[in-house]
Amino acid sequence: MSHFQALISRRAVLSGAGAAVTCLAAPRLLRAGVNTGAEIAADGFRVLRLKTGTAALRGAAEKPTAIWGYDGVVPGPTLRVKRGEEVKVRLVNELKQGTVIHWHGLRLPNAMDGVPHLTQMPIDPGKSFDYRFAAPDAGTFWYHSHLYSSEQLARGVYGILIVEELEPVEVDREVVLVIDDWRLSEDGTIHPSFGNFHDAAHSGRLGQYITLNSEDTLEIPVKTNERLRLRLINCANARVFTLRFDKHMPRVMAIDGQPAESYLARDGKVVLGPGNRIDLFLDTTLSPGTRAAIMVDDLRGGELELGRFAYASGEPVRAEPRPDPKPLPANPLPARMDFAGALKLDVPLDGGAMSMMMMQGMRGGREIPGHGIEPRNRIWTLANFSSSGHDGPPLFAVNRGRTVMLTFINRTAFAHAMHVHGHHFRLLDRLDDGWKPYWLDTTIVGVEKTERIAFVADNPGKWMIHCHMLEHQETGMAAWFEVA
Numbered sequence: 356m357s358h359f360q361a362l363i364s365r366r367a368v369l370s371g372a373g374a375a376v377t378c379l380a381a382p383r384l385l386r387a388g389v390n391t392g393a394e395i396a397a398d399g400f401r402v403l404r405l406k407t408g409t410a411a412l413r414g415a416a417e418k419p420t421a422i423w424g425y426d427g428v429v430p431g432p433t434l435r436v437k438r439g440e441e442v443k444v445r446l447v448n449e450l451k452q453g454t455v456i457h458w459h460g461l462r463l464p465n466a467m468d469g470v471p472h473l474t475q476m477p478i479d480p481g482k483s484f485d486y487r488f489a490a491p492d493a494g495t496f497w498y499h500s501h502l503y504s505s506e507q508l509a510r511g512v513y514g515i516l517i518v519e520e521l522e523p524v525e526v527d528r529e530v531v532l533v534i535d536d537w538r539l540s541e542d543g544t545i546h547p548s549f550g551n552f553h554d555a556a557h558s559g560r561l562g563q564y565i566t567l568n569s570e571d572t573l574e575i576p577v578k579t580n581e582r583l584r585l586r587l588i589n590c591a592n593a594r595v596f597t598l599r600f601d602k603h604m605p606r607v608m609a610i611d612g613q614p615a616e617s618y619l620a621r622d623g624k625v626v627l628g629p630g631n632r633i634d635l636f637l638d639t640t641l642s643p644g645t646r647a648a649i650m651v652d653d654l655r656g657g658e659l660e661l662g663r664f665a666y667a668s669g670e671p672v673r674a675e676p677r678p679d680p681k682p683l684p685a686n687p688l689p690a691r692m693d694f695a696g697a698l699k700l701d702v703p704l705d706g707g708a709m710s711m712m713m714m715q716g717m718r719g720g721r722e723i724p725g726h727g728i729e730p731r732n733r734i735w736t737l738a739n740f741s742s743s744g745h746d747g748p749p750l751f752a753v754n755r756g757r758t759v760m761l762t763f764i765n766r767t768a769f770a771h772a773m774h775v776h777g778h779h780f781r782l783l784d785r786l787d788d789g790w791k792p793y794w795l796d797t798t799i800v801g802v803e804k805t806e807r808i809a810f811v812a813d814n815p816g817k818w819m820i821h822c823h824m825l826e827h828q829e830t831g832m833a834a835w836f837e838v839a
């Protein structure tokens with residue numbers, strides 16, 4: 356048994372014995388919701404210092420893990436603005452590596468998108484950069500490094516951005532739930548195997564230790580008949596999580612930051628690919644004094660307990676749960692798309708272990724066209740190129756306002772999480788041009804599956820499109836497009 360397996364079974368054993376342990380455990384801080392010691396510069400910018408820190412990933416009894424994070428914490432600070440307000444962040448890079456901040460899912464001006472060499476130069480060690488833009492949409496977003504991503508995100512370089520609705524939302528309170536997996540060595544340090552060839556050619560870097568809000572087992576104190584807004588965010592390098600809320604009926608209200616036609620999550624389960632967010636309304640309908648687990652699939656047919664709701668023993672906050680919610684107020688997304696005049700493009704995804712491309716490539720049989728990617732790192736292609744996502748010709752160029760329909764054809768033995776910068780898209784139905792009742796910025800394309808998306812290219816600039824499994828992105832599954 357490798358030490359990774361040893362750790363995962365230790366975690367499984369611990370959560371199985373959870374009931375005995377938890378009566379002793381003090382209630383844990385919901386760290387992702389807390390901003391401590393925010394530094395505000397004289398000109399009103401929120402100063403974020405990217406630096407080293409620690410996180411008690413394995414619980415208070417174990418040695419904390421050294422991480423990299425914004426203000427030295429992971430998840431990084433939760434930034435909050437109201438829709439239409441400006442985000443003003445001064446990133447100070449106190450690491451020994453360059454970095455940039457990408458604001459994932461924000462339909463912002465191109466110059467603020469944080470893609471190295473495409474929209475800005477890397478922020479060198481000791482240097483700073485000012486990000487300033489108005490937040491166009493209310494919803495759950497996140498920010499993360501877009502340079503040396505497979506290492507920086509695995510070490511914790513990400514934070515949360517919440518854009519609040521202008522209208523009141525009828526919930527009692529909200530809880531941010533950041534899910535991540537960590538590949539830890541036996542001593543609890545982050546395993547330094549970043550971006551290695553095996554991970555890159557398979558499912559990306561999967562960690563064996565899964566946390567909510569960087570806690571070993573998160574405990575969320577609740578009272579009976581509250582309505583919580585849970586903001587779920589998958590910040591993992593590559594893992595797709597299926598979360599299950601035991602004994603509850605969470606209602607999906609928004610996906611990838613955008614309000615959706617709401618529906619009850621089947622069997623209390625939701626699936627999040629890397630980069631995805633889901634806003635749930637969850638009514639705490641159990642009796643006072645009970646507990647209910649938050650479970651995650653372990654990719655081996657089992658489940659692990661990541662956290663739990665702990666019901667207070669006192670009176671319910673109201674006699675009955677709240678009535679069915681109204682939908683969240685709409686964001687100013689494009690009202691219609693012009694399919695007849697759309698630019699239509701097939702985007703085959705190829706490569707990876709077990710593919711013809713890799714086997715031929717390894718025998719030197721075929722040259723894979725690559726832009727900015729070393730031949731030995733050309734593991735994946737997007738539309739027949741291996742690209743860093745900023746070199747080479749654009750995947751397509753369109754005039755502002757044109758509808759774009761992309762067909763992702765996954766010819767590989769692995770799933771991919773395809774992310775489009777600066778725009779939200781619709782997922783089209785399989786047989787006709789109807790679409791799913793939600794917007795996305797990142798969609799999972801299953802093994803050998805085809806998915807069609809459509810969006811209005813209404814945001815001028817140079818935008819990346821890539822797999823959000825970061826080891827795939829860095830080994831070729833990336834491109835850029837231009838809106839003029």
Ligand code: C2O
Pocket residue numbers: 457459499501630774776819821823
């Ligand atoms: Cu969340 Cu291009 O990334």
Ligand code: CU
Pocket residue numbers: 770771772822823824827828832
């Ligand atoms: Cu991928």
